[in-house]
Amino acid sequence: MSQLIFEKSRPHSNKMTIPPAEVGHVDINKTIGEEYLRTGELPLPDLNEVETVRHYTFLSKRAYGVDDGLYPLGSCTMKYNPKIDEWAARLPGLAGLHPYQPVETVQGALQIMYETAQWLSEITGMDQFTLQPAAGAHGELTGVMMIKAYHNKRGDRGRTTMLVPDSAHGTNPATANVVGYRVEEVKSDPRGLVDLEDLKSKLGPHIAGLMLTNPNTLGLFEEDILQISELVHGCGGLLYYDGANLNAIMGIARPGDMGFDVVHVNLHKTFGTPHGGGGPGSGPVGVKKHLEEFLPIPRVDKRQDKYLLEYDYPHSIGKVKEFYGNFGVVVKAYTYMRALGREGLKEASQHAVLNANYVKEHLRDTYHIPFDRLCKHEFVITAKNQMDSNGVATMDIAKRLLDYGYHPPTVYFPLIVREAMMIEPPETESRERLDDFIATMKEIADQAVDNPDVVKNAPHNTVVRRLDEVKAARNPVVRWEESGDV
Amino acid sequence: MRFTPNSDAVVQEMLNSIGLQQLEQLFDDVPDQVQMKRPLDLPPEMSEMELYSHLSHLAGKNMAAAEHPCFLGAGAYDSYIPAALDQLLLRSEFYTSYTPYQAEISQGILQAIFEYQTMICQLTQMDVSNASLYDGATALAEACTLAAVHTRKQLIVVPETVHPEYRQVLDTYAISGYYEPVFVPCPDGIMDWDRVAGIMNEQPAALVIQHPNFWGHLEPVEKAADLIHQAGGLLIMVVDPLSLAILKPPGAWGADIAVGEGQPLGNALNFGGPYLGFMAVTRKLMRKLPGRIVGQTDDVEGKRGFVLTLQAREQHIRREKAGSNICSNQALNALAAAIYLALLGPRGLKEVALRCHQLAVYAQRRLEEAGFPLLYEKPFFREFVVKTPDAAAINQRLLAQGMVGGLEVDGGMLLAFTEKLNRQDIDRLVATFKGE
Numbered sequence: 001m002s003q004l005i006f007e008k009s010r011p012h013s014n015k016m017t018i019p020p021a022e023v024g025h026v027d028i029n030k031t032i033g034e035e036y037l038r039t040g041e042l043p044l045p046d047l048n049e050v051e052t053v054r055h056y057t058f059l060s061k062r063a064y065g066v067d068d069g070l071y072p073l074g075s076c077t078m079k080y081n082p083k084i085d086e087w088a089a090r091l092p093g094l095a096g097l098h099p100y101q102p103v104e105t106v107q108g109a110l111q112i113m114y115e116t117a118q119w120l121s122e123i124t125g126m127d128q129f130t131l132q133p134a135a136g137a138h139g140e141l142t143g144v145m146m147i148k149a150y151h152n153k154r155g156d157r158g159r160t161t162m163l164v165p166d167s168a169h170g171t172n173p174a175t176a177n178v179v180g181y182r183v184e185e186v187k188s189d190p191r192g193l194v195d196l197e198d199l200k201s202k203l204g205p206h207i208a209g210l211m212l213t214n215p216n217t218l219g220l221f222e223e224d225i226l227q228i229s230e231l232v233h234g235c236g237g238l239l240y241y242d243g244a245n246l247n248a249i250m251g252i253a254r255p256g257d258m259g260f261d262v263v264h265v266n267l268h269k270t271f272g273t274p275h276g277g278g279g280p281g282s283g284p285v286g287v288k289k290h291l292e293e294f295l296p297i298p299r300v301d302k303r304q305d306k307y308l309l310e311y312d313y314p315h316s317i318g319k320v321k322e323f324y325g326n327f328g329v330v331v332k333a334y335t336y337m338r339a340l341g342r343e344g345l346k347e348a349s350q351h352a353v354l355n356a357n358y359v360k361e362h363l364r365d366t367y368h369i370p371f372d373r374l375c376k377h378e379f380v381i382t383a384k385n386q387m388d389s390n391g392v393a394t395m396d397i398a399k400r401l402l403d404y405g406y407h408p409p410t411v412y413f414p415l416i417v418r419e420a421m422m423i424e425p426p427e428t429e430s431r432e433r434l435d436d437f438i439a440t441m442k443e444i445a446d447q448a449v450d451n452p453d454v455v456k457n458a459p460h461n462t463v464v465r466r467l468d469e470v471k472a473a474r475n476p477v478v479r480w481e482e483s484g485d486v
Numbered sequence: 487m488r489f490t491p492n493s494d495a496v497v498q499e500m501l502n503s504i505g506l507q508q509l510e511q512l513f514d515d516v517p518d519q520v521q522m523k524r525p526l527d528l529p530p531e532m533s534e535m536e537l538y539s540h541l542s543h544l545a546g547k548n549m550a551a552a553e554h555p556c557f558l559g560a561g562a563y564d565s566y567i568p569a570a571l572d573q574l575l576l577r578s579e580f581y582t583s584y585t586p587y588q589a590e591i592s593q594g595i596l597q598a599i600f601e602y603q604t605m606i607c608q609l610t611q612m613d614v615s616n617a618s619l620y621d622g623a624t625a626l627a628e629a630c631t632l633a634a635v636h637t638r639k640q641l642i643v644v645p646e647t648v649h650p651e652y653r654q655v656l657d658t659y660a661i662s663g664y665y666e667p668v669f670v671p672c673p674d675g676i677m678d679w680d681r682v683a684g685i686m687n688e689q690p691a692a693l694v695i696q697h698p699n700f701w702g703h704l705e706p707v708e709k710a711a712d713l714i715h716q717a718g719g720l721l722i723m724v725v726d727p728l729s730l731a732i733l734k735p736p737g738a739w740g741a742d743i744a745v746g747e748g749q750p751l752g753n754a755l756n757f758g759g760p761y762l763g764f765m766a767v768t769r770k771l772m773r774k775l776p777g778r779i780v781g782q783t784d785d786v787e788g789k790r791g792f793v794l795t796l797q798a799r800e801q802h803i804r805r806e807k808a809g810s811n812i813c814s815n816q817a818l819n820a821l822a823a824a825i826y827l828a829l830l831g832p833r834g835l836k837e838v839a840l841r842c843h844q845l846a847v848y849a850q851r852r853l854e855e856a857g858f859p860l861l862y863e864k865p866f867f868r869e870f871v872v873k874t875p876d877a878a879a880i881n882q883r884l885l886a887q888g889m890v891g892g893l894e895v896d897g898g899m900l901l902a903f904t905e906k907l908n909r910q911d912i913d914r915l916v917a918t919f920k921g922e
Binding site: 002004005006014016017018019020021022023024026031032033035036037038039042043044045046047049052053055056057058059060061062063064066067068071073076078079080081082084086087088089090091092093094095096097098099100101105107108109111112118119122123134135136137138140141145148149161164165166169170172173174175176177178179182183213220221222224225226236249250251252253254257272273274276277278279280281296299317318319320321322323324325326327328329331335337338339340341342343344345346347350351353355357358361363373374393398399402407409413428429430431450457459462463464465466467468469471473474476477478479480481 | 582757816828838
C-alpha cells in the first residue's frame with residue numbers, strides 16, 4: 001500500500017540547511033513579540049531529500065499523462081504538450097520576472113502578452129483580448145461580468161436571464177448564477193443542435209444573452225449559428241462563446257464572424273499548454289469593439305514601440321485576478337502558436353476533426369451513435385447496446401479501458417445523452433494509436449457480451465480498484481492526522 | 487514545427503476509409519457564410535531552432551529580478567527554490583495529466599493533493615483545506631462569498647491594510663450580489679480598530695484581516711475573532727504561508743477561514759502567475775468550501791485510495807445553483823508547494839522565515855541610521871514601508887546598480903526581504919538610498 005509522506009517522516013532526517021543571516025542578534029520575542037509567535041513544533045513531514053524525491057517519483061508513477069498515451073477526453077483537448085514550451089517558460093528572463101518590476105525592464109514579457117492577444121484576436125475574429133483569467137471558468141466569469149457591465153452602462157437593467165443550452169458545460173449555468181443571472185435552458189432538437197423554436201420562445205427583453213459552445217458538446221457544429229445570432233441580438237441580448245471546442249475550427253471558421261460578442265479560449269486545451277493534473281490553465285477573453293471598454297485592467301498597450309500596462313479605463317469591470325494572469329502559461333501558448341504558424345494551426349484543426357470522424361466511423365457498428373452526423377473534433381457514442389443486452393454501463397467500459405492502459409473518454413456528459421461517452425482523439429494522435437484504441441473498444445464490446453462480469457468489475461490491473469466514493473463523501477477524511485482521522 | 491504525426495498519405499487513407507476524398511469535406515456542415523475564405527493573417531510556422539532563438543531574444547529583453555538583489559514583494563516573493571523541486575515537477579505524469587476524475591489511474595496526483603491539503607492545515611492550524619484556487623486574491627473573494635452564504639448576511643468589513651489588488655478583485659467579484667465589501671481607511675499602517683469596531687453593529691458577514699498586512703506589519707489580531715464572532719460574523723485571515731513557520735497561525739487566532747497566496751512556497755515569480763490560492767476552513771464550513779477537495783476512501787478490496795469528494799458542492803453537479811463556478815485547481819502549483827514544504831521540512835521552513843525576518847530587521851535598522859525611518863512604527867515580519875519622498879529616484883539609482891528596488895507607495899517605499907538576499911545586498915541598498 002502507498003504510504004503517505006507523513007507516515008514516512010522520521011525526526012531530524014531532513015538535513016536541508018539555510019545559511020545564517022549574519023546580521024547580528026535579532027530577538028524575535030522583542031522584534032515580533034511573544035504573543036505573535038507560534039508555540040510548539042511546526043508539524044510538517046521530516047524527510048531527507050532522497051526520500052522526498054523517491055516519494056514524489058513513486059507518486060508520479062501512479063499517475064497518467066498525455067506522455068503515457070492516448071487521452072481521448074471529450075471537451076478537454078488532451079493534445080501533446082511540446083517540450084520546447086516548457087523550456088521557454090522556464091527561461092530566467094521570463095520565469096524570474098517580478099510582476100511589479102518597472103515596465104522598461106519587462107518589455108520582452110509585455111511583447112509576448114501583446115502578440116498573444118493579437119494572435120488570439122485573429123484566430124477568433126475578435127477585436128481585443130485580456131489574458132487575465134486563470135482558467136476557462138474564470139474566463140466565463142470575466143466574460144459574463146462584461147455582458148452585465150454592458151447592459152448596466154446602457155441603463156438596460158431589466159435583463160435578468162442568461163440562456164444556456166441543455167447540452168452546456170456545468171460551468172456555463174454556474175457562471176451565470178455567480179454573476180447574478182437567472183438561468184434558463186434552451187432545448188436541443190433531434191439533430192443535437194439548438195432548438196430554434198424553443199430559443200425563440202424564450203427570447204425577450206429580459207434576456208442578457210446566450211452562452212454557446214460551437215461546435216457544441218456533442219461535437220456538432222451549430223449550423224444555424226447566424227440565425228441564432230440574429231435572434232439573440234434581435235432581442236438585445238449578447239452572444240457568449242465558450243471556447244472549449246475551438247480546436248475544431250482554427251483557420252476554418254471564427255466565432256467573431258459567427259456573431260459572437262465575447263469569447264473565452266482555453267490555452268490549456270487549444271494551445272497545447274499542459275493541464276498540470278487540474279491546473280494551472282489560462283482562459284483569455286476576447287471581445288468585439290462594443291465591449292472593449294469593459295475589459296479587466298491593466299491592459300497591455302503599445303505606443304511608439306514601447307509596451308506598457310494601462311490602467312486608465314474607467315468602465316473596466318476591474319481586476320479578476322492578482323497581477324496580469326497566468327503569464328507562465330501564456331508563454332507556453334505563445335511558443336506553441338509561433339511553432340505552428342498559420343498553416344499549422346489550421347492543420348491541427350483539420351487533423352483533429354479527421355481523427356474524430358475516423359474513430360467514430362470505425363466504432364459505428366459497435367456502439368450506439370445518438371446523433372449521427374458529421375462530427376467535429378469530438379463525438380458522442382453510448383453504451384446503450386451494451387446496457388440493454390448485458391447491463392454493462394458506460395462507467396464499466398471506461399474502467400475497463402484503464403486495464404488496457406488508456407485514459408477513458410469523458411463519461412455521462414453531455415447530460416442529455418444517456419450512458420454518454422464523449423470521445424476526443426486530438427490531432428497529435430497517429431493512425432496507429434487510433435487503430436489500437438478502436439480495436440480495444442471493440443474488444444471490450446465483445447467482452448460485454450461474452451464475459452460481462454470482467455467489464456463490470458473493471459479495473460483489474462490498476463494500483464487500486466474501484467473506489468468507494470459514497471464512503472468518501474459520507475465520512476469525509478480530507479487530511480491526514482497522526483492521531484487518526486479528523 | 488508541427489505535432490501532427492500523420493503524413494499526407496496516411497491522412498488520405500484515413501479519409502478514404504470513411505468515404506471522403508479531402509479534408510475540406512469534414513467541414514461541409516459549416517455554413518458557407520462563416521467559412522474563412524482566406525488564410526489566417528499570421529506568420530508562418532517556426533522550426534524549433536528558430537523558436538529557441540526567438541524566445542531567447544524576447545527573454546533577453548527583460549531584466550530577471552530573480553537573478554538580481556530584489557527588494558520587491560507586495561504579494562510575490564523571490565524565494566529560493568531547491569533544485570530537486572523543478573525536476574520533480576517535470577515528471578510528465580504529473581504535468582501532462584488531466585484533473586484526476588479517473589481515480590484509479592490518478593492515485594499519485596490525488597495523494598499528492600491530499601498531502602498538500604494536510605500540509606496547508608498544518609501550517610494554518612485549520613481543519614480542512616481545499617485543493618487550491620487560482621490565487622490569493624480570488625481565494626479571498628471566494629471566502630467572502632462563503633461567509634455571506636453561511637451567515638446569510640452581506641457586509642464584508644475590509645480594512646485598507648489588505649492588499650490593494652485583493653480589494654480590487656473583491657470589488658469586481660461583488661457583482662455577484664452575494665456580498666458587499668466595505669473598505670475601512672487605516673491611516674496608521676495597521677487596522678483602525680475603532681473604525682472597524684464601529685461597523686460591528688451593522689451585522690457584518692465577515693471581517694477580513696491580512697496578517698502581516700500589505701505594509702508588512704502585524705495586525706491587532708488578538709481580539710479580532712471575539713469582535714466579529716460577537717457580531718455574528720466570521721473571521722477571514724489572509725496570511726503569508728511562510729510567516730506561519732514562526733507566527734501564530736490563523737487557527738490559533740480563532741479564524742474561521744484562512745486564505746492566502748501560496749506562491750512563496752516554491753513557485754517562481756513568473757511575472758505574476760501561475761500561482762495558487764490556498765483556502766482552509768473550520769470543520770463546520772467544510773461542506774461550503776469552494777473548489778476541489780480530495781478525500782480518502784477504500785477500494786473494493788479494502789485498500790486505501792483517494793478520490794475527488796464532496797462533489798455535490800460543485801458546478802458540474804449543481805449547475806445553475808452552484809455558489810462558485812470553479813472547475814479546476816492550481817494542481818501543479820499546489821504540488822510545487824507541497825514538494826517545497828517537504829524539501830524544506832519543519833526546521834528548514836522556520837530557518838527561511840527567520841532569515842527573512844532577520845534581514846528585514848537589519849535593513850530597517852541600517853536605513854533608520856541612514857535617515858530613512860519607518861513610515862509606520864509597527865512590528866513587521868519581512869516587509870515594511872520606509873519613509874522617503876524620493877522613492878522613484880532611489881529606485882532609478884538601484885536599477886542602475888543592478889538591483890530591483892521596492893514598490894513605490896504614498897510617502898515611501900515598500901521593501902521586502904527574502905532569504906536570497908544577504909548582508910552585502912542590504913548594505914548596498916542602504917548606500918544607494920544615501921546616494922553613495
